[in-house]
Amino acid sequence: MGMGLGLGMGLGMGLTDTCGSGVAAAQAAAPRILLVIPCFNEEASIGGVLSEIAATGCHYHTLVVDDGSSDATSEVASCRSPVARLAQNLGIGGAVQTGIKYAARQNFDFCVQIDGDGQHDPRAVETLLNAYRKQPANITIGSRFIEHEGFCSTRMRRAGIRLIVLALNSLFSGGRITDPTSGMRLLDRSAIAFFAKVYPTDFPEPISLAWAMRAGLTVSEVPVEMRARETGVSSIDGLKSASYMVRVLGYILLARLVRPR
Amino acid sequence: MTNVIPSPETVVVISAFALIYMLVLLKKTLQGKFDLYDFLMLSMVAIIPAGFTLFPRLAYLVSHLTGVAFPFVVMFGALFLVVFAFMHNMTARLHRLERQNCALIQEQSLLALELKAKESSEPGG
Numbered sequence: 092m093g094m095g096l097g098l099g100m101g102l103g104m105g106l107t108d109t110c111g112s113g114v115a116a117a118q119a120a121a122p123r124i125l126l127v128i129p130c131f132n133e134e135a136s137i138g139g140v141l142s143e144i145a146a147t148g149c150h151y152h153t154l155v156v157d158d159g160s161s162d163a164t165s166e167v168a169s170c171r172s173p174v175a176r177l178a179q180n181l182g183i184g185g186a187v188q189t190g191i192k193y194a195a196r197q198n199f200d201f202c203v204q205i206d207g208d209g210q211h212d213p214r215a216v217e218t219l220l221n222a223y224r225k226q227p228a229n230i231t232i233g234s235r236f237i238e239h240e241g242f243c244s245t246r247m248r249r250a251g252i253r254l255i256v257l258a259l260n261s262l263f264s265g266g267r268i269t270d271p272t273s274g275m276r277l278l279d280r281s282a283i284a285f286f287a288k289v290y291p292t293d294f295p296e297p298i299s300l301a302w303a304m305r306a307g308l309t310v311s312e313v314p315v316e317m318r319a320r321e322t323g324v325s326s327i328d329g330l331k332s333a334s335y336m337v338r339v340l341g342y343i344l345l346a347r348l349v350r351p352r
Numbered sequence: 353m354t355n356v357i358p359s360p361e362t363v364v365v366i367s368a369f370a371l372i373y374m375l376v377l378l379k380k381t382l383q384g385k386f387d388l389y390d391f392l393m394l395s396m397v398a399i400i401p402a403g404f405t406l407f408p409r410l411a412y413l414v415s416h417l418t419g420v421a422f423p424f425v426v427m428f429g430a431l432f433l434v435v436f437a438f439m440h441n442m443t444a445r446l447h448r449l450e451r452q453n454c455a456l457i458q459e460q461s462l463l464a465l466e467l468k469a470k471e472s473s474e475p476g477g
Contacts, residue, residue, distance in 0.1 A: 177461050189462065193465070
């Protein structure tokens with residue numbers, strides 16, 4: 092693909108083993124996995140995230156999407172990974188879709204979203220892949236709420252998430268969801284192709300699930316542990332939470348009525 | 353109810369407003385600040401009141417046909433209709449531009465990335 096820069100640019104060791112060393116024949120048959128890392132002013136944490144990915148010893152390709160940062164995020168990240176620099180801040184949806192479009196064009200087998208703020212443990216990617224192996228679904232979500240371990244967000248937010256879960260599970264078939272706002276998710280080729288065409292810009296995690304299930308894609312979950320963010324603050328706080336809930340529920344209902352184009 | 357015909361002063365004031373406003377719109381359209389659709393829709397603010405003032409009998413006929421007592425109310429109804437149609441189309445256009453803008457920014461970043469990769473893979477690059 093010509094992007095032989097940065098972390099783990101070699102091929103993986105097959106769907107059963109993407110980590111560690113292995114023979115060339117196994118590498119040739121291995122799936123190509125892209126970790127998309129959307130970032131906005133994450134100069135303090137992105138280096139650590141990339142180091143953690145390298146420390147997994149797995150042969151993942153990485154793409155940092157710098158969503159118009161005003162700090163040195165790109166400079167820090169470009170030492171270890173290819174970086175797509177967006178000329179303007181598009182928001183998390185626009186940044187993630189950039190990575191998904193890249194995955195579609197470079198013919199990756201899987202695409203995994205990892206947050207640049209250090210909330211996601213890169214070792215959990217292997218957990219997502221194992222879950223895919225056992226029960227292939229177009230989207231495999233790393234859920235905080237199956238085993239309730241690690242950082243599970245505030246009580247208010249969890250209540251809101253429950254409402255979204257209720258809406259998604261009652262309006263759509265295609266999988267039972269417990270953590271629709273989790274950013275850690277594995278997409279297979281069908282999901283990559285779908286989201287490269289359409290991806291919500293506002294509140295992308297829950298709405299993208301509604302769109303995907305409306306289009307007939309399947310969703311499964313696997314428990315993962317998440318951490319509190321290392322730097323920065325959430326953009327959804329206070330009164331914005333109520334507005335977030337109303338709008339997300341509205342979008343989900345709309346997705347039930349109209350297929351996204 | 354007796355039909356009230358607008359006074360000559362009213363006709364002069366409304367006509368003058370319509371003329372000046374249309375000239376301003378025309379100038380901005382010629383400067384490329386508005387397109388023809390914007391010109392047409394915005395000029396309704398001048399055309400509708402002028403039509404009701406210059407052709408009062410027509411105004412009463414329209415209000416009679418619509419079952420509204422006062423032509424004044426019909427005039428505002430017509431203006432609101434134009435404004436809503438304009439806003440509807442403008443919202444759709446803005447949304448389309450927003451999506452195109454987003455896609456362009458994504459394309460630009462991905463092309464820059466591809467270019468950088470090509471340059472680094474070329475001998476001596």
